[in-house]
Amino acid sequence: MHIETEATQHLHRAAAAARDASRILGRAPLETRNSALRAMASAMRADSDNILAANALDLAAFSGSASFRDRLALTPARVEAMAQGLDDIAELPDPLARTLGEWTRPNGLRFRRVAQPIGVIGMIYESRPNVGADASGLCLKSGNAVILRGGSESHHSARAINAAMIEGLRQAGLPEACVQIAPNTDRAYVAAMLGGAGLLDLIIPRGGKSLVERVQREARVPVLAHAEGLNHTYVHAAADPVMARAILANAKMRRTSVCGATETLLIDQAIAPSLLPLLVADLRELGCDFRADAAARNILPELTAANDADYDTEWLEATLSIRVVDGIGQALDHIARHGSEHTDAIVTEDSDIAEQFLRGVDSSVALWNASTQFCDGGEFGFGAEIGIATGRIHARGPVGLEQLTIYRYLVTGTGQIRP
Numbered sequence: 001m002h003i004e005t006e007a008t009q010h011l012h013r014a015a016a017a018a019r020d021a022s023r024i025l026g027r028a029p030l031e032t033r034n035s036a037l038r039a040m041a042s043a044m045r046a047d048s049d050n051i052l053a054a055n056a057l058d059l060a061a062f063s064g065s066a067s068f069r070d071r072l073a074l075t076p077a078r079v080e081a082m083a084q085g086l087d088d089i090a091e092l093p094d095p096l097a098r099t100l101g102e103w104t105r106p107n108g109l110r111f112r113r114v115a116q117p118i119g120v121i122g123m124i125y126e127s128r129p130n131v132g133a134d135a136s137g138l139c140l141k142s143g144n145a146v147i148l149r150g151g152s153e154s155h156h157s158a159r160a161i162n163a164a165m166i167e168g169l170r171q172a173g174l175p176e177a178c179v180q181i182a183p184n185t186d187r188a189y190v191a192a193m194l195g196g197a198g199l200l201d202l203i204i205p206r207g208g209k210s211l212v213e214r215v216q217r218e219a220r221v222p223v224l225a226h227a228e229g230l231n232h233t234y235v236h237a238a239a240d241p242v243m244a245r246a247i248l249a250n251a252k253m254r255r256t257s258v259c260g261a262t263e264t265l266l267i268d269q270a271i272a273p274s275l276l277p278l279l280v281a282d283l284r285e286l287g288c289d290f291r292a293d294a295a296a297r298n299i300l301p302e303l304t305a306a307n308d309a310d311y312d313t314e315w316l317e318a319t320l321s322i323r324v325v326d327g328i329g330q331a332l333d334h335i336a337r338h339g340s341e342h343t344d345a346i347v348t349e350d351s352d353i354a355e356q357f358l359r360g361v362d363s364s365v366a367l368w369n370a371s372t373q374f375c376d377g378g379e380f381g382f383g384a385e386i387g388i389a390t391g392r393i394h395a396r397g398p399v400g401l402e403q404l405t406i407y408r409y410l411v412t413g414t415g416q417i418r419p
Contacts, residue, residue, distance in 0.1 A: 006188075007186060007188035007189045007191070007192040008188075008192045008195075010183060010189070010192075011147075011189065011192040011193060011196060011199060012199065014147055014177070014180050015120060015147065015196060015199035015200060016199075017175075017177035017180070018120045018145035018146075018147055018177050018178070018180060019119070019120055019145070020175070020177065021145045021174075021175035021176075021177035021178045022117065022119050022120055022143070022144060022145035022178070024174065024175055024178075025117070025140065025143050025144070025145060025174060025175070025178050026096070026116065026117045026143035026144075028143070028174060030094040030096075030097065032172055032173070032174065033094075033140055033141055033143070033172075033174075034090040034141075035171070035172045036140055036168045036169055036171070036172035036174050037086045037087070037089055037090040037137055037140060037141060037168065038086070038087060038090050038168075039167065039168035039169075039171040039172055040083075040086050040133075040136070040137065040140075040164055040165050040167070040168030040169075041083040041084070041086040041087045041090075041168075042083075042168075043163075043164040043165075043167035043168050043171075044079065044082060044083040044086070044133070044161070044164040045079075045080070045083050046164075047160065047163065047164050047167075048076060048079045048080075050160055050163075051074065051079055051157065051160045051161060051164070052074055052075075052076065052079065053160075054156040054157050054159065054160035055072075055073065055074040055129065055154075055156070055157040055160075057156040058072060058129075058153060058154050058155065058156050058157050059072060059073060061153070062153055064127075064153070065316075065317065066317065067256055067257035067316045067317040068127055068153075068257065068316070070255070070256075070257045071126075071127045071128045071257045071258075072127045072128070072129070072153060072154055072157075074129055074130075074157060078130065081130070082130050082133040082134070082161070085130075085133065085134060085137060085378065085383060085384040086133065086137045086168075086384075088378070088383040088384070089137045089138060089141050089383035089384060089401070090141070091383070092141065092382075092383050092401060094141075095115060095141065095142050095143075095401040095402050095404070095405050096115055096116065096117065096142065096143050096405065097115075098114065098115040098402075098405075099112055099113070099114055100113040100114065100115060100407055101113040107416050108413065108414055108416060109411055109412070109413050109416055110411070110412040110413075111409060111410075111411055112409065112410045112411075112412075113407050113408075113409055114407060114408060114409075114410055115402075115405040115406075115407055116143070116405060116406060116407060116408050117142055117143030117144045117404070117405060117406075118142075118144050118201050118202050118404060118405065118406055119144060119145070119201035119202075120144070120145050120146075120147070120199070120200050120201050121135075121139055121144050121145070121146045121147070121200065121201065121202050121203075121204060121404070122146075122147050122149070122193045122196065122200040122202070122203040122204070122221065123135045123139075123146055123147070123148045123149070123203075123204050123206070123386065124149045124190060124193060124203060124204070124205045124206070124207070124211070124215060125148075125149075125150055125151065125205070125206040125207055126150075126151040126153075126154075126206070126207030126208060126211060127151050127153050127154050127207075128154070128206075129150070129154045129157035129158055129161055130161075131150070131206055131386070131387075132148050132150055132158050132161050132162060132165075132181070133161050133164075133165070133384075134377075134384040134385060134386060135148060135204075135386050136148070136162070136165045136179045137383070137384060138383070138384055138385070138386055138399075138400060138401055138404055139178075139179070139404060140169075140174075140178060140179065141401055142401050142404040142405055143405075144404055145177065145178050145179070145180075146178070146179055146180070147180045147181075147182070147193070147200070148162065148179070148180065148181045148182065149181070149182040149189055149190060149193060150181070150182070151207070152185035155184075155185050158181060159181060162179065162181045165179045166179065191218075193221075194214075194215060194218045194219045194220065194221070195218075195220050196220070196221055197220040197221055199221075200221045201221070201222070202221065202222050202223075202224055203215060203219055203221045203222070203223050203224070204223075204224045204225075204226065204386055204387060204399070205223065205225060205226060206226045206386065206387040207226075208228070209227075209228045209314070212225050212226060212227060212228070223391075224387075224389050224391065224394060224395060224399065224403075225389065225390065225391050226259075226386075226387030226388055226389060226390070226399075227340045227341065227342055227388075227390040228259070228314040228340050228342070229258075229259030229260055229261065229263070229314060229340065229342040229343060229375075229388070230263055230264070230312070230313075230314045230338065230339055230340040230342065231251075231260065231261065231262050231263055231264070231339070231340075231342055231343045231344055231345075231372045231375075232262065232263070232264045232265075232266055232331075232334070232335050232339060232344045232345070232372075233247065233248055233251050233252075233262045233264075233265055233266070233344075233345045233346075233347065233372060234266040234267075234325075234328075234331045234335075234344070234345065234346045234347070234357065235248070235265065235266070235267045235268065235271070235275065235279070235347045235348075236268055236328065236331075236346055236347060236348035236350065236353055236357075237268040237270040237271050237327075237348075238348045238349045238350040238353065239271070239275075239347040239348050239349065240347070240349055241271075241274075241275055241278070243347060243369060244275065244279065244347045245278060245279060245282050247345070247347055247369070247370065247371050248262065248265060248279055248282070248283070248347075249282050249283060249286060250371040250373060251345065251371040251372045251373055252265075252283060252288060252318075252320055253283060253286045253287070253288060253318065254371070254373050255373070256315070256316060256317050256318050257316050257317070258373065258376075259342065259375075259388060260342075260343055260372050260373045260374070260375035260376060260388075261315075261316070261372065261373060262320070262345070262371075262372045262373075263313065263314055263315050263320070263321060264311060264320070264321040264322070264323065264334075264338070265279065265320055265321070265322045265323070266323055266324075266325050266331045266334060266335075267279070267296075267322070267323075267324055267325070268324075268325060268326075268327065268331075269295060269324045269325065269326055272295070272296065272299055272324045273299055276296060276299050276300065276322070276324075277299065277300060280300055280303070280322075283320060286318070287318050288318045288319065288320055289304070289318060289319045289320070290303045290304060290319070290320050290321075290322055291303075291304055291305070291306035291307075291310040291319065291320070291321045291322065292304065292305065292306055292321075292322040292323075293305075293306055293322065293323045293324060295323075295324035296322045296323070296324050299324075303322070306321055306322070306323070311323065311334070311338045312338055314340070328353055328356055328357060328360070331346075331357075332357070332360045332361065335361055335363075336361075336362070339361075339363065340390065341362050341363050341364060341390045342363060342364060342365070342375070342388055342390055343363055343364070343365040343366075343367070343372045343375040343388070344361045344363045344365075344366055344367075344372070345366070345367040345368070345369075345370060345371070345372050346358075346366075346367070346368055346369075347369055348368070348369070354368045354369075364388060364389060364390050364396045364397040365388070365397050365398075375388060375397075375398070376398065377398035377399070377400045380397075380398050380400070382398055382400025382401065383400065383401070384400070385398040385399055385400055386399045386400075386404070387399050389403070394406075
């Protein structure tokens with residue numbers, strides 16, 4: 001109880017400072033916010049050795065799977081990518097300088113709907129250290145203060161990255177409380193954030209299914225959820241075989257640990273006898289394992305038999321579930337039953353079938369003739385992302401700058417009074 005009280009007290013202080021900082025940040029000129037972002041990027045490059053050394057401490061203590069280790073690991077190229085992401089955000093248009101609607105009523109009152117920051121955001125994430133940099137940059141540009149709570153496995157990395165963020169704020173003359181990080185790895189801080197009604201305006205969880213479910217179950221603060229990426233690539237009978245092979249290899253194996261990785265291949269039975277052996281051979285050469293239904297195993301008997309749970313599994317490793325389907329209707333039914341409404345793709349040269357698929361899936365992102373690994377804010381032109389929202393309110397898909405704003409109304413009159 002004493003530890004939980006300490007966590008709650010710390011969060012109250014942090015949130016109060018963040019609220020004050022958010023008011024300053026929300027009024028800060030675009031040039032000031034962009035200057036801070038560029039200073040953050042410069043500080044990150046200058047501190048690259050320290051960030052990598054901190055990450056080495058996290059990796060030395062880590063004993064999880066290879067896929068999660070890949071999520072946790074930083075390299076010079078990944079540090080540079082974080083820094084470049086901050087520079088890219090600085091180049092994007094100001095999300096706060098938007099009039100979303102404007103109209104005049106018969107009585108002469110002029111109404112404007114304008115974008116504004118959400119306020120104070122709590123970000124709870126697991127192993128990927130780059131999430132802290134992306135979240136800090138996006139929140140800063142959109143005028144929001146943020147309180148970060150990274151996973152215990154990435155604690156040293158997260159603090160080293162946060163130090164670069166603070167240096168950028170100092171150089172731009174913005175409050176350091178714009179970007180804060182939990183003081184330790186104690187889980188009580190997560191509980192304090194989830195109970196932070198009136199302190200935080202929004203919580204964004206990014207991590208595994210159990211984390212997101214806990215946040216949605218316990219939070220007394222609005223939640224913008226990032227669900228698991230149980231993604232499908234459907235190879236239709238009219239697919240270009242060469243294209244299908246290239247797309248599936250990338251969608252599954254480019255990085256198996258990211259939420260945009262394909263976890264299930266659906267392939268039409270009309271082309272499965274000729275194309276499935278080629279697809280499997282391509283992926284096997286890249287180190288992939290398989291879980292396949294009876295129809296696929298009739299073609300390739302050496303494949304491991306799939307059970308029902310396999311189609312509900314986000315592998316996040318070099319394992320692919322396979323099912324042979326009888327046309328687009330069965331493919332859509334499978335995705336509706338087993339998918340997470342994250343990202344799903346079709347490979348076909350039939351535009352009518354493609355449109356039927358794009359309209360038929362409820363995914364936050366649906367692709368035609370492209371890899372599911374394009375489900376990433378940077379690839380959408382957002383500069384970076386905080387996560388992929390799969391809920392039904394406020395934002396859906398990659399959460400970038402615009403998705404971190406809400407709106408209010410400005411009304412201009414000429415002396416009108418209401419009768």
